[in-house]
Amino acid sequence: MATVPSDFYKLKEQQIQQYLHDSIQVPPELRQNVLVTTLDKLYNWSRRSSMWPLLFGLACCAIEMIATAASRYDMARFGMEVMRPSPRQSDLMIVSGTVTKKMIPAIVRIYNQMAEPRYVVAMGACASGGGPFKEGYNVVSGVDKYIPVDVYVPGCPPTPEALIYGMMKLHEKIERQSIATVPWYQEGFSGYVPVPRLGPDIFDPRQVELIKEHTLQATREAAQAAQAAEPTKAAGPAQLSDKARARIEEAKRRLAAKRGG
Amino acid sequence: MSEPTAVAEGTEQLPFNDAVPGAVLGTWAEETDKAYLVAPDKLIPLLTHLRDELGYDYLSNLTCVDYLTYQGKKRKGVQERFEVVYHLYSTRKGGGHIALHVRVPENETVPSAVGVYPGANLQEREVYDLYGIRFEGHPNLRRILLWEGFHGHPMRKDWKEAYYEQDTKPFKSRHPRGGYQFHEDKLPWGKNTTYPPGWDPDTWQEPVAYVPVSMAPHPVVQDPEEEERRPHVHTESIVINLGPHHPSTHGVFRMLTRVEGETILALEPEMGYLHRNHEKIGERNTWLMNMPFTDRLDYLNSMSNNWAYALAVEKLAGIQVPERAEYIRVIMAELTRILNHMWSIGFLLNDLGALQTPALYAIEEREMILDLFEEVSGSRMMCNYFRFGGVVRDLTPGWLERARYLAQERLPRALDELDRLISENEIVKARCRGVGYLSAEDLIALSVSGPMIRAAGVAYDIRKAEPYGIYDRFEFDIPTLPNSDVYDRYYIRLLEAREAVRILQQALRDIPGGEVHGPPAYASATLEEGFGTILGGKGGYTLRPPEGEIYSRIEAPKGELGFYLVSDGKPNPYRYHVRAPSYINLNALGPMCVGYKVADAIVVLGAIDIVLGEVDR
Ligand code: SF4
Numbered sequence: 001m002a003t004v005p006s007d008f009y010k011l012k013e014q015q016i017q018q019y020l021h022d023s024i025q026v027p028p029e030l031r032q033n034v035l036v037t038t039l040d041k042l043y044n045w046s047r048r049s050s051m052w053p054l055l056f057g058l059a060c061c062a063i064e065m066i067a068t069a070a071s072r073y074d075m076a077r078f079g080m081e082v083m084r085p086s087p088r089q090s091d092l093m094i095v096s097g098t099v100t101k102k103m104i105p106a107i108v109r110i111y112n113q114m115a116e117p118r119y120v121v122a123m124g125a126c127a128s129g130g131g132p133f134k135e136g137y138n139v140v141s142g143v144d145k146y147i148p149v150d151v152y153v154p155g156c157p158p159t160p161e162a163l164i165y166g167m168m169k170l171h172e173k174i175e176r177q178s179i180a181t182v183p184w185y186q187e188g189f190s191g192y193v194p195v196p197r198l199g200p201d202i203f204d205p206r207q208v209e210l211i212k213e214h215t216l217q218a219t220r221e222a223a224q225a226a227q228a229a230e231p232t233k234a235a236g237p238a239q240l241s242d243k244a245r246a247r248i249e250e251a252k253r254r255l256a257a258k259r260g261g
Numbered sequence: 262m263s264e265p266t267a268v269a270e271g272t273e274q275l276p277f278n279d280a281v282p283g284a285v286l287g288t289w290a291e292e293t294d295k296a297y298l299v300a301p302d303k304l305i306p307l308l309t310h311l312r313d314e315l316g317y318d319y320l321s322n323l324t325c326v327d328y329l330t331y332q333g334k335k336r337k338g339v340q341e342r343f344e345v346v347y348h349l350y351s352t353r354k355g356g357g358h359i360a361l362h363v364r365v366p367e368n369e370t371v372p373s374a375v376g377v378y379p380g381a382n383l384q385e386r387e388v389y390d391l392y393g394i395r396f397e398g399h400p401n402l403r404r405i406l407l408w409e410g411f412h413g414h415p416m417r418k419d420w421k422e423a424y425y426e427q428d429t430k431p432f433k434s435r436h437p438r439g440g441y442q443f444h445e446d447k448l449p450w451g452k453n454t455t456y457p458p459g460w461d462p463d464t465w466q467e468p469v470a471y472v473p474v475s476m477a478p479h480p481v482v483q484d485p486e487e488e489e490r491r492p493h494v495h496t497e498s499i500v501i502n503l504g505p506h507h508p509s510t511h512g513v514f515r516m517l518t519r520v521e522g523e524t525i526l527a528l529e530p531e532m533g534y535l536h537r538n539h540e541k542i543g544e545r546n547t548w549l550m551n552m553p554f555t556d557r558l559d560y561l562n563s564m565s566n567n568w569a570y571a572l573a574v575e576k577l578a579g580i581q582v583p584e585r586a587e588y589i590r591v592i593m594a595e596l597t598r599i600l601n602h603m604w605s606i607g608f609l610l611n612d613l614g615a616l617q618t619p620a621l622y623a624i625e626e627r628e629m630i631l632d633l634f635e636e637v638s639g640s641r642m643m644c645n646y647f648r649f650g651g652v653v654r655d656l657t658p659g660w661l662e663r664a665r666y667l668a669q670e671r672l673p674r675a676l677d678e679l680d681r682l683i684s685e686n687e688i689v690k691a692r693c694r695g696v697g698y699l700s701a702e703d704l705i706a707l708s709v710s711g712p713m714i715r716a717a718g719v720a721y722d723i724r725k726a727e728p729y730g731i732y733d734r735f736e737f738d739i740p741t742l743p744n745s746d747v748y749d750r751y752y753i754r755l756l757e758a759r760e761a762v763r764i765l766q767q768a769l770r771d772i773p774g775g776e777v778h779g780p781p782a783y784a785s786a787t788l789e790e791g792f793g794t795i796l797g798g799k800g801g802y803t804l805r806p807p808e809g810e811i812y813s814r815i816e817a818p819k820g821e822l823g824f825y826l827v828s829d830g831k832p833n834p835y836r837y838h839v840r841a842p843s844y845i846n847l848n849a850l851g852p853m854c855v856g857y858k859v860a861d862a863i864v865v866l867g868a869i870d871i872v873l874g875e876v877d878r
Contacts, residue, residue, distance in 0.1 A: 055508050059535055059874055060560035060642060062512070070624040085508040100877075101454075102408055103513055103534040106505050132554065134444075134453075135545075136538030137415045137422035138407060141445065141453050157642055199465050200412035201423075201454040208462045210450050219459045247461065 019045055040178045047091070047117065048079075048174045051167075054090040055083040056110070059097025061124035061157040068160035078167055087113040092170070094163075095149075098126035098133055099140040101202040108195045111147045116184035116191060119174075121166055122149045125156040132156065146204065147193050209251055216244050280314065281307045289335070289362055289810075296346070296360035296810065301371055304363055308377045311349055317359060320378035320708050322348040322812060322823055322840040325388045329418040330428075333808040333829035341366045343394055346825065347374070348812045352705055352719060355726035360812060365394060373399040380708025380848050387844075391416035391540075406533035406877060409468045412457050416541060423453040429833045430546050498526055501859065505534045511608070511866065512873035516850075520859055528854045528862060530847050536877040543837035548574055548804045549649070551837060556643040558839060559875040562601050564593040564634070565817045567647035572729055573813040573824035574649050578806035586651035587731045588772040592664065593634075593646065594730075594815075595761040595768070599672055600630045601818035602712075602754040602761075605870040606679060609751055612867040613692050619683060626675045633664055649804065655777045661769060668765040676758055684752065693748035697853045697865035701745065707848040711820025713869065716753040717745035723816040734771075735764045747861075750868040805832055812840075819843055819870055839878055843871040 005011075013031075021036040057065060069075045069083065084090040087110045099107060111120070122143050125131030130141030143149060150173060153166035183189050194205040203211055223241055276297070277285050284303035289296045299307055311317040326344045328336055341364035349359045365371055373396035374381040385396045386405040393414035396402060404411065413420050424444040426432050445451045456462075504515035513534035519527045539558065543551045555570045556563035568590055575582065582590075607623030631641045636657050638644035646653050683689055699707075701717040714721055722739045724732040740756035742749040806828040814823035820842025827836035846869050854862045 056506060058513055059537075060557055063560060063642065066620075067624060067628070070628075071621055072625070072628050098535060098537050100534060100536055102536065103505060106513075106534075110506055130453075132557065133537040133542065135422065135424045135426070136542060137453075138533075138536045138538055139453070141424070145452050159641060197462075197465070198408045198410065198467060199462060200410060200457055200460055202452075203454065203456070203462055204450070204452070207450045207452075211456055211462055214449055215456050215458055215460045215462075247463070251463075 040180075041175075043179060044175050044177060048171045050079045051092050051119075051170075051174075052082045052084050052090045053080055053092045053094050054087055054110070054114070055085040056093060057096050058099065058103065059126065061096035061126070064157040064160060065094055065096045065123065065163065068163045073160040073164065075164070075167070078164070078171070080167065087111075088115060090114060091117065092119045092121065094121045094123050095127040095143045096123040098131065099143045100138050101140055102138060102198070104140050104143075104146055104202060105195050105198065107143065108146055108193050112192055112195070117182065118191075119150045119170060120147060121151045121153060121170060123153045123163060123166070124158055125154060128152045128154065140202070146196060209255060212247070212251060216247065219244060277307060277310065280310050296362050299361045299363050301363050301365070301369075304361075305372050305374070305377060307361070308347070308349075308374055311359065312377055316351045316353050317349040319350045319352050319705055320347065320374065320380050321350050321358065321710075321814065321821060322346070322825055322838075323374065323381050323384040323388065324825055324836075324838045324840075325392045325394055325416075326827055326836045327392060327416065327418045331829050331835060332831060333835075335808055339364070343367070343392060345371050345388065345394065346812075348823075348825070352714075352721045352726075355721075357727060358812065360810075370395040370397045372397050373402075375399055378708065379706050380845065382707075383845060383848050384708075390414070393417065404533075406536040408533070412455075415538070422541070423448060423455045428545065429831075430550060503862075504531075511871055514866075514871070514873055514876065516862065516866070518854070518859060518862060523858045523860075525854045525857055525859060525862060528851045530850050532844075532847070532873075532877050534877065535873045537874070539839060539878040540837055544834055546834075547832050548806070548834055551834070552647065553643065553645040555839075556645055557874055558841065558878060559817065559819060559822070559843065559872045560642060561604055561872055562597045562818050563642060563644045564597045564646060565815065565822065567644065568594055568730075569813070569815045569817065569822045570824050571647040571649055572815060573811050573826050574804075574806065576813050577809065577811040577826055577828060578649065578804065580650040582650055583776045584773050585655075585775045586777045588768050589652050589656065589777060590647065590730055591732070591735070591768045592765060592772070593644075593652075595765045596630050596633065596664075596667075598761040598818045599676075599758045599765075600627050601870075602758040603627065603675070603679065605867075606683070606751060606754055609747075609864070609867040609870075610683060610689070612863050613689065615688075619679065622675070622679060622682070626672065629667055629671060633660065633667070636660060651777045661772070664765075665769050668762055668769055672762050672765075673759070676755060676762070680755055684755070689751075690748065692861075692864060693751060693868075694746060695744075696747045696857055696861050697750075697868060698744075698746050699849055699853050703852065704745070704849060707852065708845050709820070709849045710842055710846065711816070711818070712753045712757060713750060713820065713846060713849070715739065715757075716742050716749040718743045723814060723821060727814075729813075729815055732764075735767050737764050747864050747868040754870075805830055810836075814840065817842055819872065819875070820846055839875075841875040841878060843869075843873075843875040844878070847871065847876065 016035065019037050019041045021038055024036045026034050026036055067073065069081065075081055091114070093111060093114060095107070111118070120143070122128045126133060127143045130139055133139045134141045140146070151166045151170045153162055155162050158166070179185060184191060196202050196204050219241070281303055284299055284307040286298040286300055289298055324346050326346065327342060328339070328344065329342055343365040345363045345365060347361040349361070363371055371394060373385055375385065376398065382399075382401070383405065385399050386402060388394050389396060389402050390404040390406050391414055403409065407415070415422065444453065498519050498521040501518045501520055502515070503518065505513040515531035515534065517529045517531060518525050537557075539554055543554060546554070552567060552570060555566040558566050574580070603623040603626055607620035610619035611617065634644050635641045637654070637660060638646040699717070701714065701719050704714050704717050705719065718741050720739045720741045723729070725739055737760045740753060740760060742753050808828055808830040810825070810827040812823055812825045814821050821840070822842055823840035825836065825838040825840060826834050829835045850866060850869060853865050857865070
């Protein structure tokens with residue numbers, strides 16, 4: 001054992017300190033062999049230390065993500081060197097780059113395919129809020145408009161140091177979670193995000209009612225204007241067309257049914 | 262009534278009219294970049310004449326301008342709203358281009374150039390997608406960057422997006438009463454989407470996009486007698502989809518392949534998954550504001566993108582560049598070229614299954630180069646270092662020594678190491694030799710540029726064919742290889758990186774002292790001079806190039822990177838178009854893959870060396 005540095009055991013003791021149980025003390029003579037901790041701490045420690053990111057790059061930020069994984073910055077130090085191309089095998093989705101409207105259905109699908117517990121890091125200005133391209137007609141201004149995000153890393157692109165800092169923040173977040181309260185072990189919980197669809201513009205199925213109210217209101221206003229322009233028709237209060245009214249009734253009924261169910 | 266052409270001239274002085282009578286109607290923008298106005302019905306005969314008789318075999322750029330809100334004087338009285346623009350070069354003779362304009366009123370069609378230049382395929386589809394101009398005779402006129410069913414054609418000047426604020430930047434309305442209202446809060450659904458009135462999401466059906474992957478561009482002609490003699494199992498072909506999330510498509514790129522067994526019968530690229538609207542945003546920015554956006558086109562090579570844009574604006578506005586800045590530009594561009602070629606070799610090997618090792622070697626050298634970039638520009642990747650008339654600031658003390666160390670010792674060694682590691686490898690040879698063959702003539706007809714055509718034996722490099730900057734002062738060769746397969750495309754990059762090291766060594770030896778930006782301070786930037794000068798000072802901020810148009814290109818690491826700019830004398834570019842090499846090189850992807858295996862398609866794509874930021878823009 002001559003190769004073991006003299007302060008090795010001290011160092012080891014320091015390192016495991018944070019994982020030990022708060023109140024249950026192990027007698028000193030047993031400390032070399034026995035360790036008492038909580039399930040949460042053990043579980044979080046193992047999850048945190050073997051986080052497998054999805055091999056998934058979108059734009060410029062992906063290049064810096066690759067640089068982070070490469071030898072100079074070496075994400076392997078955080079147990080993250082195994083990038084999995086399959087969403088089924090990965091715990092972490094690093095959204096590295098500009099999210100476009102054409103791409104967001106695929107991203108949401110991939111997110112849905114990841115097994116829980118799953119985490120999302122928005123890397124860079126684009127993924128966090130649209131970045132330099134926010135005003136663009138094909139750009140989603142932030143991936144959090146569609147899927148929940150755990151950590152935002154600012155920068156354009158964030159330097160590898162910044163990304164690693166973001167990862168450390170994610171680790172801190174994981175350490176604070178408890179099996180008893182995390183949503184994905186609750187009964188009836190589903191983290192499923194409805195996949196956005198490509199219409200004349202991208203639309204979120206969760207917002208169909210809202211969009212419909214808006215687009216159909218425009219129809220109603222047009223009908224009103226037409227009525228005002230045509231004095232031969234009976235002037236009266238603003239009228240919805242029968243078809244539109246039926247549609248709204250239908251939508252209300254469906255919403256009520258959904259709420260009730 | 263005014264004349265249909267802006268510049269009416271006697272048609273007898275105009276060129277080409279003796280060969281194709283009545284083709285050329287006049288000229289346009291005499292001062293900056295000469296262009297001929299062409300009658301639409303004579304376009305195809307004229308293009309054929311130019312290609313066959315005059316040697317203009319290369320259609321470099323095809324785009325469109327919407328002149329709806331044009332404020333310049335040159336186009337007074339012209340009725341037609343759109344102009345489709347063609348830029349032709351000769352790869353045999355070298356030299357400058359011929360620019361052709363075809364004026365199109367709204368809702369009219371233009372004959373498709375695909376029959377003469379197959380390379381017009383993707384570019385015409387882009388024009389159709391973004392401007393709504395139909396090309397008659399195009400075999401596959403579908404949307405390309407956006408999806409089928411998208412409302413409107415967004416590059417039209419009267420098309421407004423959800424987050425539209427004003428026509429031009431800087432926005433006057435940004436901070437009314439000191440506060441800023443987020444766009445999200447202005448729209449009921451909190452997203453940057455608009456829906457046409459009366460549209461009902463409940464009954465909406467996505468139009469089924471017909472992807473013609475059953476049409477093999479080069480049909481495999483089978484001899485019926487041969488079929489008879491060799492009985493084999495008859496199989497049905499199926500369509501396999503790769504991407505947009507796929508680890509080996511270099512980003513969000515999608516390929517649809519029709520395969521029989523494992524053999525590819527047809528391959529259709531699908532793109533637009535990273536379409537970030539560079540051009541729409543660029544036409545709203547001021548001239549200088551576009552500089553950082555060019556960084557994000559081909560994000561591996563921000564310095565060369567900067568140069569291409571700066572060069573175009575300098576030509577348009579007649580700005581001179583001082584000696585030292587020219588040298589700095591060459592040094593940065595060649596460093597970028599080495600970085601790009603090493604990266605692309607590393608990731609080509611990644612695609613071949615040599616997971617990570619060669620890529621890690623490449624990234625190690627890249628980090629060294631990025632340190633140099635970061636030191637002068639402040640950023641590792643998005644350098645934003647060039648300005649009109651120079652570069653943003655001088656080199657830091659000791660920079661040249663470090664760069665010399667890299668150029669003299671480290672980079673040549675690293676390239677030799679890669680060479681030893683890869684070139685003689687049995688597996689690399691077995692996978693790459695003879696894969697993805699396309700003849701030099703086909704490649705040029707498909708508008709492919711860069712290392713791809715040099716690996717087919719065409720010694721065409723813009724640095725020699727139409728020198729820009731100070732490339733005529735350096736001694737370097739244009740390496741070519743004869744086989745036009747994936748192996749040669751790999752090896753040509755290594756050879757080019759070696760030549761880049763040679764140029765680098767000469768430039769680092771000869772670099773003079775002096776200013777790094779010219780007298781009109783479009784480019785100055787020290788903190789002492791104040792932040793105004795970082796933006797180019799008042800004069801630079803409101804740079805107004807004279808009315809006219811320019812198409813200018815450089816030899817970027819991935820091929821020919823061109824910028825087509827139209828100025829109407831205002832502080833914002835009227836038209837800002839990027840001719841991206843990655844995008845246009847993809848013309849050749851389908852033809853190159855036919856007849857090979859699915860696994861080869863991945864390698865062929867890797868050898869084209871695309872970057873999605875530039876493909877989709
Ligand atoms: S944040 Fe910047 S670097 Fe990252 S994807 Fe967006 S533009 Fe590219």
